[in-house]
Amino acid sequence: MVGMQTTPTPVRWDGAVNAWTVRPGLHRMGRAEWLTDAGWAELARAGVAAVIDLRMPQEVRRREHDPAHEGVPRGVTWENHPIEDADDAEFRARFDPYPNHPAHYPDLLERYPDRIGAAMARTLEAAEVGGAVLHCSAGRDRTGLLTALLLQLPELPGGVADRDEQHAVYTAGVRGINDYRRTAKVPHPYERWVPPEDWDAHLAERLAALDEVLDAWPADRVRALLPR
Numbered sequence: 001m002v003g004m005q006t007t008p009t010p011v012r013w014d015g016a017v018n019a020w021t022v023r024p025g026l027h028r029m030g031r032a033e034w035l036t037d038a039g040w041a042e043l044a045r046a047g048v049a050a051v052i053d054l055r056m057p058q059e060v061r062r063r064e065h066d067p068a069h070e071g072v073p074r075g076v077t078w079e080n081h082p083i084e085d086a087d088d089a090e091f092r093a094r095f096d097p098y099p100n101h102p103a104h105y106p107d108l109l110e111r112y113p114d115r116i117g118a119a120m121a122r123t124l125e126a127a128e129v130g131g132a133v134l135h136c137s138a139g140r141d142r143t144g145l146l147t148a149l150l151l152q153l154p155e156l157p158g159g160v161a162d163r164d165e166q167h168a169v170y171t172a173g174v175r176g177i178n179d180y181r182r183t184a185k186v187p188h189p190y191e192r193w194v195p196p197e198d199w200d201a202h203l204a205e206r207l208a209a210l211d212e213v214l215d216a217w218p219a220d221r222v223r224a225l226l227p228r
Contacts, residue, residue, distance in 0.1 A: 006158060006165060008172040013046075014039035015067055018139035018176030022169055023158050025127040028147055030139035030177060032078065033066040043133065044073040050126035051078045051133045054119060054142040056086040065185050081119040083112055083142055097190050102170075102209035105145050106216070109225075117225035119146060124155065124226075138177040138191075144170050148214065152222045160219060163211070170210055174203060 011019035011027055015036040019029035025047075032051055035043065043051070051072070053060060060080060062069070072078045084099070085091070091111055092098075099108055109116060123146065126132035136142035147169055151161035161169070181193040194202045 006161075008169050010176075011046075013042040016043075017180050018173060020169075020172050020176065022147055022151070023127075023156060025131045025157060026123070026147075026150065027131065027133045028139055028143045028173065029133060029135045030180070031137055032135055033062050033069070035069070036067040037070050040069070040073050040076070044076050047130040048076055048126075048133055049130035050122065051076060051135065052119060052123055052126065053078065053080045054083050054134065054136045054146065055080070056082045056084055058086055059137060063186075079122065081115070081122060083108065083115045083119055083146070085112065085115075100141050100191075102141070102144065102206055102213055104141070105148075105209075105213045108142075108145060109217070113225055114227075116146070116149070117227055120149060120222075121226050123150060124153075127157070138173075140173045140177050144173050144210075145213075147173075148210065149217065149222045149225070152214065152217060152219050154219060155223075163214070166210070166214060167207055170207065171203060174206060 006023060008020040008022050011021055011029065013019060013029075013035060015034050016039055017030040017034045019027065021027050027046075027048070032053060057080060088111070091107075094107070095104060099105075123132045123134055134143050134146050148166060150156050151166055151169065154160050178194050178199075181188060181191060
């Protein structure tokens with residue numbers, strides 16, 4: 001049964017990039033290192049119980065222009081739940097430079113179902129006790145995969161998302177990081193800002209790939225990923 005459609009709303013935690021509330025208790029964003037101490041405090045006041053980082057361990061590091069950070073506030077946990085294996089050379093060789101599109105979601109699901117299921121389960125648990133923040137690097141693709149799967153589940157507060165909501169949530173993540181790329185202090189090594197004249201085509205082919213994943217992964221199949 002399809003639940004009530006909601007619209008992702010921007011989150012204004014200080015320093016946060018590409019940050020959105022998807023459903024009550026479920027948020028998404030880009031790298032946690034972008035948050036300032038004030039932003040972490042705002043996140044804690046919002047009731048967030050866990051920040052769930054989907055990146056591989058070697059990605060988790062501070063960069064030159066990241067703000068100083070005194071630590072995660074009391075009552076909030078930061079947890080690394082990578083949904084890829086950095087040592088899986090065969091998988092890494094298939095994607096240059098990395099999985100960065102919904103067309104790659106089926107490959108991730110085929111290769112790492114247990115990792116994805118564990119991250120989903122922890123997100124649901126944290127959402128139930130206050131709130132969960134999902135993030136990867138850009139807050140777009142790995143975060144987009146987990147968010148899309150969670151929105152297929154009736155267990156999520158608000159129920160199963162309709163297709164319009166799925167599109168709105170994914171679009172928010174794509175647009176949010178694209179807006180950041182336009183003015184970023186340090187250019188990304190592989191990705192560039194998509195200008196308005198190219199935006200519609202850029203988004204349309206991503207949404208088409210997302211639709212194929214959603215059609216192939218209804219609630220019962222998504223639920224089977226969760227640890228038993």
